[in-house]
Amino acid sequence: MSAPVLWILLPGVTAIALFFLRRWERVSIIVAIAISLGLGVLTVTLPVGSILTFGPLSVKLNDALYFFGRQFVLGAADLSLLTLVYGSLAFWLGAAYLARVHWFFLPSSLGMVALLTAVLSVEPFLYAALLIELVTLLSIPMLVVPGQVLGRGILRFLTFQTLSMPFILYTGWMLSGVESGSGQIVLLVRASLLMGLGFALMLAIFPFHTWIPMLMEESHPYAATFVLNMLTLVVLLFGLGLLNRYEWLRTSPTFYAILAVAGVLMILTGGGLAAFEHHLGRILGYTVMVEVGYSLLAISFSAEIGLGIFFALLVPRVVGLGVWALALSVLQEKRGDLSFQANQGTIRELPFAAVSLVIAHFSSVGFPILAGFPARVSLWELLAERDIPLTVGLFLGTLGLLVAALRTIILLVTGPDEGPQRIKENIWVRLTLGVGMLSLLLAGLIPQWFAPFLVSMQRVFENLAP
Amino acid sequence: MILNVLSIPAAILLILTSTGLLLSTNWRFSIWALSSQYVGVFLLVALSWPIEMAVAKLLAGWFAGAILGFTLASNFDTYDIERTYRDGEGQARPTGRLFRMFAIALIWLAVGLLTSSLLKWVPGISLAQILGGLILIGLGILHLGLTANPLRITIGLLTVLGGFEILYATVEKSTLVAGLLAGVNLALALAGAYILTVTVSAPALIVVDDENLSDIDITILEKHI
Numbered sequence: 001m002s003a004p005v006l007w008i009l010l011p012g013v014t015a016i017a018l019f020f021l022r023r024w025e026r027v028s029i030i031v032a033i034a035i036s037l038g039l040g041v042l043t044v045t046l047p048v049g050s051i052l053t054f055g056p057l058s059v060k061l062n063d064a065l066y067f068f069g070r071q072f073v074l075g076a077a078d079l080s081l082l083t084l085v086y087g088s089l090a091f092w093l094g095a096a097y098l099a100r101v102h103w104f105f106l107p108s109s110l111g112m113v114a115l116l117t118a119v120l121s122v123e124p125f126l127y128a129a130l131l132i133e134l135v136t137l138l139s140i141p142m143l144v145v146p147g148q149v150l151g152r153g154i155l156r157f158l159t160f161q162t163l164s165m166p167f168i169l170y171t172g173w174m175l176s177g178v179e180s181g182s183g184q185i186v187l188l189v190r191a192s193l194l195m196g197l198g199f200a201l202m203l204a205i206f207p208f209h210t211w212i213p214m215l216m217e218e219s220h221p222y223a224a225t226f227v228l229n230m231l232t233l234v235v236l237l238f239g240l241g242l243l244n245r246y247e248w249l250r251t252s253p254t255f256y257a258i259l260a261v262a263g264v265l266m267i268l269t270g271g272g273l274a275a276f277e278h279h280l281g282r283i284l285g286y287t288v289m290v291e292v293g294y295s296l297l298a299i300s301f302s303a304e305i306g307l308g309i310f311f312a313l314l315v316p317r318v319v320g321l322g323v324w325a326l327a328l329s330v331l332q333e334k335r336g337d338l339s340f341q342a343n344q345g346t347i348r349e350l351p352f353a354a355v356s357l358v359i360a361h362f363s364s365v366g367f368p369i370l371a372g373f374p375a376r377v378s379l380w381e382l383l384a385e386r387d388i389p390l391t392v393g394l395f396l397g398t399l400g401l402l403v404a405a406l407r408t409i410i411l412l413v414t415g416p417d418e419g420p421q422r423i424k425e426n427i428w429v430r431l432t433l434g435v436g437m438l439s440l441l442l443a444g445l446i447p448q449w450f451a452p453f454l455v456s457m458q459r460v461f462e463n464l465a466p
Numbered sequence: 467m468i469l470n471v472l473s474i475p476a477a478i479l480l481i482l483t484s485t486g487l488l489l490s491t492n493w494r495f496s497i498w499a500l501s502s503q504y505v506g507v508f509l510l511v512a513l514s515w516p517i518e519m520a521v522a523k524l525l526a527g528w529f530a531g532a533i534l535g536f537t538l539a540s541n542f543d544t545y546d547i548e549r550t551y552r553d554g555e556g557q558a559r560p561t562g563r564l565f566r567m568f569a570i571a572l573i574w575l576a577v578g579l580l581t582s583s584l585l586k587w588v589p590g591i592s593l594a595q596i597l598g599g600l601i602l603i604g605l606g607i608l609h610l611g612l613t614a615n616p617l618r619i620t621i622g623l624l625t626v627l628g629g630f631e632i633l634y635a636t637v638e639k640s641t642l643v644a645g646l647l648a649g650v651n652l653a654l655a656l657a658g659a660y661i662l663t664v665t666v667s668a669p670a671l672i673v674v675d676d677e678n679l680s681d682i683d684i685t686i687l688e689k690h691i
Contacts, residue, residue: 068642130646137653140660150665155619158657159610162623165650166630173637190587 003048003074004065007039007082008118015111022103032106033093036113040086043079072121080456081120081237088233088318089113092226095322095432099222099329101142108142109226116234125245126172128238129165132202132231136161139227143219153214160201160208167198175246188248195242196258202235203292205262206269213273216285221332224281225325228288229318236295240310243299244461260300260383264393266293271400275407280331280338280357283404284324287364290401291317294379297394301382307464309375309382311454316363316371316443323436324360327353330433334424345415349424354412356433361405363440365398371443469512473594476509480598481574484605484625488566493538493617500621501531503602507628510598511635514590519644523631526648530624530655534617537659566612573604591636602629616665620658627651 014035021028046052048063065072074082089109096105115135119128136158144154174191199205204212216224243250270289277283291313298310328338330353335342347354359370366376384391425433443450458465483503490496504527512520577600584596606625613619631647 068645069640070642127642127646130643130650133650134646134653137650137657140657144661144665146664148665150616150661152614154661155614155616159619159623162654163607163626166627166634169630169634169638169643173634 001052001059002062002065003079004072004118004121006042006046006061007074007086008065008072008114008121010114011035011039011110011117012114015107015114018107018110022107025103026097028103028106029093029097032096032110033090035110036086036090036093040083040090043083043086048074048076048079070127071123072118073123074117074121077456077460077462078120080453081460082117083453084314084318084457085113085117085120085230085234088230088322091318091322092222092229095326096222098429098432099220099326100333101220101222101329102145104141104145105223105226108138109230111138112142112227112230116230119234119238120241124172124176125238125241126169126176129168129172129198132168132235132238133162133165135231135234139231142223143215143227145220148218151214151218153211153216153218156211157215160204160211164198164201167194167201171195171198192249192255199235199239200262203232203296204289205292205296206265209266209269209289212289213277213279213282213285216281216288217279217338221281221284221328221338222325225284225288225321225328228285229321232288232292232295233314233318236292236299236310240299240307240461240464244463247463250464256300259296260387260390263293263295263297263300264383264390264397266290266296267397268293268393268400269397271397271404273400274404275400277404278340280328280340280343280408283361283408284321284328286404287324287361287401288321290364290397291321293397294376297379297383298375301379305378305382307458307461308454309378311457312375312378312447312450313372315450315454316375316440319436319439319443320360320363320371323356323433323440324364326429326436327357327360327433330425330429331357340411344411345413347412348415348421351423352425352430352433356437358405358409358412359437359440361401361408363444365401365405369441369444371440371447373444374447469509470592472509473513473592476506477594477598477601479503480506480510480628481601484602484609485570487621487625488570488605488609488612489563494535496617496621497531497535497538500534500624501528503625503628504528504531506598507602507632510595510632513592513595514635515639515644519639519641520635522644522648523651526651527624527628530651533652533655533659534620534662537662538617569608569612570605573608574601577601577604588633588636591633595632595636599629599632602626602632604629616658616661620654620661623654623658624651627654 014031018028018032021031046061048061050061052059052061063073063075093106093109096109112135115131115138119131119135122128122131140154140158143157144150171191171194174187174194201208212228215228249255267290270286270293274283274286274290277286294313295310298306298313300306301309330350331343331346332338334350335346363370363372366372366380380391380394383394480503483499483506486499487496487503490499504524507527508520508524511523577597580600581593581596584600585591585593588596602625606622606627606629609622609625610619613622627647627650634643
């Protein structure tokens with residue numbers, strides 16, 4: 001048996017099985033959580049190369065799976081990334097029932113993560129673009145549920161993600177020319193341009209960002225945030241893989257400069273637009289843009305520092321977006337929609353959802369003692385030492401996000417005085433959101449707890465790791 | 467070889483079908499044009515790939531057309547797909563068509579200008595392949611830029627992918643890539659069919675002619691506005 005069978009085929013087959021188990025919602029959720037949690041735990045307890053014993057049978061866990069002459073490789077170092085991927089999935093599935101997502105969420109999310117694992121492991125890497133496109137298509141049933149009014153966001157999402165695929169595939173062909181020694185500067189420039197366009201479309205970098213807030217407004221906030229979080233996370237890791245592979249790319253100062261500008265532009269656009277927004281779901285969409293911007297900015301610093309900060313941003317991001325999305329799902333369920341108009345004074349009826357939303361928002365802003373603070377403050381310091389105009393852009397973007405947070409607080413605490421109201425959140429929602437808030441607080445107060453885990457993830461990119 | 471002889475007619479077929487897809491307001495014609503388009507794609511891909519692999523493209527394309535066609539046919543009673551498919555042209559259709567023809571001419575011009583440089587960039591590619599591929603990509607992107615209708619978006623994306631596949635076939639001959647690209651085409655058609663089936667197009671995307679609304683239209687609009 002090989003590692004890809006365990007971490008790609010097994011969740012893939014489970015996803016298909018869950019499709020047929022849809023009538024038994026609770027059973028499906030338990031199976032999905034058990035599989036994702038189990039696979040997450042196995043990444044830590046079952047090293048690649050070890051021998052598995054089942055009674056009289058013993059099987060060695062190989063690292064490669066051959067398929068149509070190509071291979072999927074999951075080495076020992078890759079497993080730490082999978083800990084993050086499957087840990088995130090278990091975390092999101094854990095609250096899926098409370099978020100009242102459509103049953104499509106369970107099979108689609110497992111199938112998506114199986115394909116995303118394939119993206120990280122496929123050799124040659126150019127096949128990853130095709131797999132990312134399949135992930136996009138698999139996410140459609142999660143984002144568009146029966147009876148939903150169709151808006152433009154989902155169509156733009158589908159369009160931009162599909163258009164990105166040819167760029168990456170062609171880049172792969174051009175770079176193979178460079179690898180085989182027939183490389184020339186013109187070819188490198190063309191490959192870089194195509195790759196830049198492909199990633200700009202995939203990561204919704206300005207000006208291709210318009211679908212993110214639209215999608216957050218049209219689709220269920222929990223499902224949409226999950227898709228945005230997982231997709232951008234894996235595309236970023238895929239990008240790091242390219243950087244790790246190509247020396248000409250990781251030694252190019254121009255590349256890092258472009259990356260820094262793109263990152264700050266995303267933070268500025270996301271934060272700036274969030275400040276003027278009147279829809280809580282769209283604000284979360286803009287925040288996802290800001291998160292991606294921070295990740296790009298982190299990569300733009302020299303590998304020794306940047307890679308560490310990149311991974312330090314990931315855990316707060318997964319937890320923060322998860323808590324925020326669950327809070328929004330609760331608001332949407334109880335209030336009908338996420339517009340400012342419909343959510344005035346919500347804190348009286350839904351205190352846990354309101355407070356956790358604000359805390360997750362402040363964590364994304366980079367507020368001290370919250371999870372987002374340690375990595376962000378490092379980036380602020382580094383950028384201020386290097387580039388003042390970009391620091392001003394970063395400051396303005398962060399200020400925009402802070403303004404959005406303050407407007408959200410005002411919205412949630414003020415409203416028509418209707419006297420004392422009954423709290424409408426059930427005990428499980430309170431408990432889950434409470435644990436989420438506590439996690440955001442602990443990750444901000446004791447960030448060193450995650451350090452060993454972050455260091456092990458960096459080893460995947462051996463040419464970038466310090 | 468017969469495929470070489472057929473390459474220029476195949477490129478002309480692609481020009482006709484992609485132009486027809488842009489100008490058509492009849493969904494049945496569009497499905498037929500899309501399916502015919504894959505014959506052209508097959509012929510041009512077959513110049514670079516073995517016939518048995520190129521046939522996969524033809525079959526995947528036909529299946530994609532069939533998926534969309536069956537979906538629309540089975541939903542025809544539910545809401546007036548024709549009205550939705552006209553996509554906002556309404557009374558101004560002749561002007562819209564004229565505008566589209568002008569835009570199509572611009573794309574042809576751009577393709578003509580790009581052809582010679584691409585011949586130098588991509589080794590082993592033929593003129594017909596470049597023409598066919600670029601025309602599909604250009605007109606497909608134009609299609610995507612002019613519409614917010616889910617069926618048209620799906621057709622536009624399939625058109626762009628068809629063009630890309632012609633160009634990409636000249637540089638990549640892997641079976642897995644062929645299989646995955648066929649899978650992407652089918653999955654795209656399924657996603658489009660799913661969106662068409664389970665959602666009601668947002669009122670802003672539909673040309674609402676109050677006087678000609680059927681009872682079913684009114685029920686759907688009342689439910690979702």
